[in-house]
Amino acid sequence: MYRIGELSKACDVKADTLRFYEKHGLLSPSMRTEAGYRMYTESDAERLRFILRAKAVGFTLAEITELLSIELDKSNWACADVKGMVDIKLEHVEEKIAELNYFRESLQRLSDACCGGPESAEHCSILEALESNSAEVKCENHTHQHTQTEYKASCKVKG
Incomplete structure (x- = not known):
């Protein structure tokens, strides 16, 4: 006991x-x-x-x-009853993983589009993307922190 x-x-x-x-x-x-x-x-x-x-x-x-x-x-x-429960749970887990992958990719696009500089957030690409009706994320036009080549490379984020 x-x-x-x-x-x-x-x-x-x-x-x-x-x-x-x-x-x-x-x-x-x-x-x-x-x-x-x-x-x-x-x-x-x-x-x-x-x-x-x-x-x-x-x-x-x-x-x-x-x-x-x-x-x-x-x-x-029956064993099939228990397996069915496990298979349903597995399906839900796979759906959740797909959803989390989508979130990760979306957040990565938002992060890649932002210069992350000290400037005002008035033209922040992250805020603009979240305010817009478009799935496209536009890059900020702050080239002071990056060379033009680095900037263009970071702007490949169309959704």
Whole structure:
């Protein structure tokens, strides 16, 4: 049997994390002492490790709840059901990666278009691009910091 502090230490999480999982129905102590201390069994520790591994690969609390319900009733589920959950999660991750790549490329174009000099931001290409309806980013016309060749090379940022 583990007290909450012992289980949290054994699994390298904070006791607040265990309380959070308890609040959301993912984990509950097997019993409480007369003094009200939460007591966990080895089975509870295994369940916590399952939750932590699922969280580590990106599953949400709701998805973990579903996985736990499958885990408790394996005989009434097919491997295909679990694989389907993983494949859906993988698809969402791939969509998020594509979105983040788009953000990175867009931010890089904005950064490349700006001279980054000490001048007033009145003609800042970043602000102008964000204010415009166009996907095109125009370079600032500040050549004092760059040679004309460097400036032209940095202006290849049409969206």
